[in-house]
Amino acid sequence: MSSQSCVEVHTEWGIVSARQAGRNKAKEIGFGNVDQARITTAISELARNIYLYAEKGEICIGEVSEMGGAGVKKGLQITAKDVGPGIDNIREVMADGFTTSGGLGAGLPGVKRLMDHFDIESTSGEGTTITAIKWLR
Amino acid sequence: MRVPILKLHNYLLISVQVELDDQTALQFQEDLLSKIHKEGSTGVVIDLTSVEMIDSFIAKVLGEVVEMSNLMGAKVVLTGIQPAVAITLIDMGIKLEEVPTALDLEQGLEKLQQELEG
Ligand SMILES: Nc1ncnc2c1ncn2[C@@H]1O[C@H](COP(=O)(O)OP(=O)(O)OP(=O)(O)O)[C@@H](O)[C@H]1O
Ligand SMILES: [Mg+2]
Numbered sequence: 001m002s003s004q005s006c007v008e009v010h011t012e013w014g015i016v017s018a019r020q021a022g023r024n025k026a027k028e029i030g031f032g033n034v035d036q037a038r039i040t041t042a043i044s045e046l047a048r049n050i051y052l053y054a055e056k057g058e059i060c061i062g063e064v065s066e067m068g069g070a071g072v073k074k075g076l077q078i079t080a081k082d083v084g085p086g087i088d089n090i091r092e093v094m095a096d097g098f099t100t101s102g103g104l105g106a107g108l109p110g111v112k113r114l115m116d117h118f119d120i121e122s123t124s125g126e127g128t129t130i131t132a133i134k135w136l137r
Numbered sequence: 138m139r140v141p142i143l144k145l146h147n148y149l150l151i152s153v154q155v156e157l158d159d160q161t162a163l164q165f166q167e168d169l170l171s172k173i174h175k176e177g178s179t180g181v182v183i184d185l186t187s188v189e190m191i192d193s194f195i196a197k198v199l200g201e202v203v204e205m206s207n208l209m210g211a212k213v214v215l216t217g218i219q220p221a222v223a224i225t226l227i228d229m230g231i232k233l234e235e236v237p238t239a240l241d242l243e244q245g246l247e248k249l250q251q252e253l254e255g
């Protein structure tokens with residue numbers, strides 16, 4: 001990864017800073033309006049989850065690239081990391097509508113659909129790391 | 138930060154111009170309901186032209202605002218939802234069900250009038 005910047009999330013303001021950082025990076029990489037909104041929304045969901053369920057953590061945003069059939073692909077990678085309670089049953093939390101906080105339960109399944117790549121690693125009692133990538137088309 | 142609420146006859150007009158952080162969104166919910174109560178408003182137009190992102194939390198607050206306002210006897214129309222925001226909401230699988238929407242404030246007011254008369 002060429003450059004990565006991280007925003008600490010432990011207040012509601014951290015959520016706002018993280019999504020602003022994400023929008024700026026998305027613009028810089030050259031994403032259009034719609035993908036900017038997708039990326040910003042995904043960051044907002046992940047940051048809010050950190051704030052709600054793990055109290056604190058960080059969101060890192062960086063540019064990534066990959067060799068593809070048509071040359072070098074550029075993308076934006078989001079890494080959301082916390083050392084909170086972790087997630088016991090990943091299948092369960094990835095289902096639309098599953099929530100333990102009276103939310104819509106749209107966050108994690110939504111992020112997965114908004115982004116092109118989605119990976120979740122979590123150990124109960126140790127924390128959660130979620131990585132998501134959007135490729136520039 | 139507070140979202141300003143304007144009164145026009147029996148209606149309330151809101152143009153959301155600030156970045157909707159959680160606190161601002163909840164404060165707005167509270168402010169709007171007490172204003173409906175105080176003014177006896179029958180209709181509300183919430184214009185979202187300047188809103189660049191609606192995540193699941195904001196969507197939930199907006200949905201609740203509409204439902205609570207309806208309970209209090211005021212119809213709500215949402216206007217000016219940006220294409221990128223609409224696409225994102227669909228991707229997220231979030232449905233603002235049964236919420237009347239219109240292209241802009243002017244059409245929103247017309248829609249309110251129709252809804253209230255019809
Ligand atoms: N970082 C995390 N650490 C621990 N548990 C988490 C974390 N993120 C999500 N969860 C769990 O996964 C569930 C589903 O998360 P998701 O974001 O999909 O929905 P929600 O936050 O409950 O509601 P919404 O995001 O729609 O407001 C949460 O209710 C919570 O129990
Ligand atoms: Mg969530």
